[in-house]
Amino acid sequence: MYNKTKENCLEQVTTNIYFNRCFSSTYKIIESFLSNNNSYKFKIYISHVCANSYLEEVADYFEVEPSLDGSDYVKYCLDFCFKHHINLFVPRYNVTTLINFKEQFEQLGVKVMFIGNSATYQLLDDKFKTYEALKDTDIVAIPKTFCIRNYVDFEKAHDDITKNKSSSCLKPISGIGGDGFKQILEDMKEVDELYKTTGPTIAMDRIVRVLQNSIDINPFMVMEYLEGDEFSIDCLGNKGELIVAIPRRKLDLYRQNIEYREDLIALAQKLTKEFSLSYLYNIQVKYHRGKAYLIEINTRMSAGIHKSCFTGVNFLDLAIKLLMGETVTTPDCIHWGFQIRTTENYEIVPTLAIP
DSSP states (O other): OEEOOOTTOOGGGOEEEEEESOOTTHHHHHHHHHHTSOTTTEEEEEEESSOOHHHHHHOSEEEEOOSOOHHHHHHHHHHHHHHTTOSEEEEOTTHHHHGGGHHHHHHTTOEEOOSSOHHHHHHHTSHHHHHHHHTTSSSSBOOOEEEESSHHHHHHHHHHHHTTTOOEEEEESSOSTTTTOEEEETTOOGGGGGTSOOSSEEEHHHHHHHHHTOSSOOOEEEEEOOOSOEEEEEEEEETTEEEEEEEEEEOSSSEEEEOOOHHHHHHHHHHHHHTTOOEEEEEEEEEETTEEEEEEEESSOOTTHHHHGGGTOOHHHHHHHHHTTOOOOOOSOOOOSEEEEESSSEEEEEOSOOO
16 A cells, blocks of 8 residues: 655645556656646546556555456446545546446546447447448558457468468457567468567467367457558547547657658547547557558557657646546647657657658
């Protein structure tokens, strides 16, 4: 248990904000948010699955959560909000269940930063259903994708993808970030994985062996591997209207470019309207043969959203204002055209012309 009290804090004028199981990097955007406000106006409450020195440092109150899931976890969050007089809740974990208890939070006087309704969460949490919902629209290109339940499904999907001289990859239908993503390597044997650092790859031999010897597996996706640049677009919206979007081009593990891309900002606006999105969310796209393809829409702020704040857009501050009922508009001055290099800290290097 960790409890830090600010001196001379006036409880009656303080807004209590709760974050559940946020990313370790979230402390950076919380710091940015607090630096933009009177430090006595807000108190930060965080619960997490384990002790975390970064989150503990930025929190006024921190606690380790019990091992719960589903509706039991919802009850924990409701009890937490009641016990600590929470005013605003910025959820990350178990949101597809939490959204079904929106009225109970409202009865406690808690405003929750839900990006949409229950149907929206159920749809966007399932990548395959998201692709199905968008494949017949002209909003964004969808990679060739198949839902796999057995070896026969896999064989048909792989043949369909590779006949167009594309390679294939697999990923879970629902997941966070790159968890479970594997590019399928045709020229690597399963035994080669004993001697090579394969990273996000898997030998074709191994997939075949596993599927041929498995009867009951959870469905997963096999899709066309996209070979071009990958962008992460941090977004703030309000009931289907995009307020601001910042595209970040991923160069490698340590470098990202902040780029002004009218096509990607327009894409973010279309997806925001299509799904009537609000508050903070993130859109992942990747280019392939000159065209932008959707990877996924994350129904939460990204782990790297603090990097987009180097543009001068304080995403969390704007989202909190919106949640509190204030009018929020697109920031007048956004800084574009620089590279963020992650070393021990962050190095900002100008790289591109500002539009």
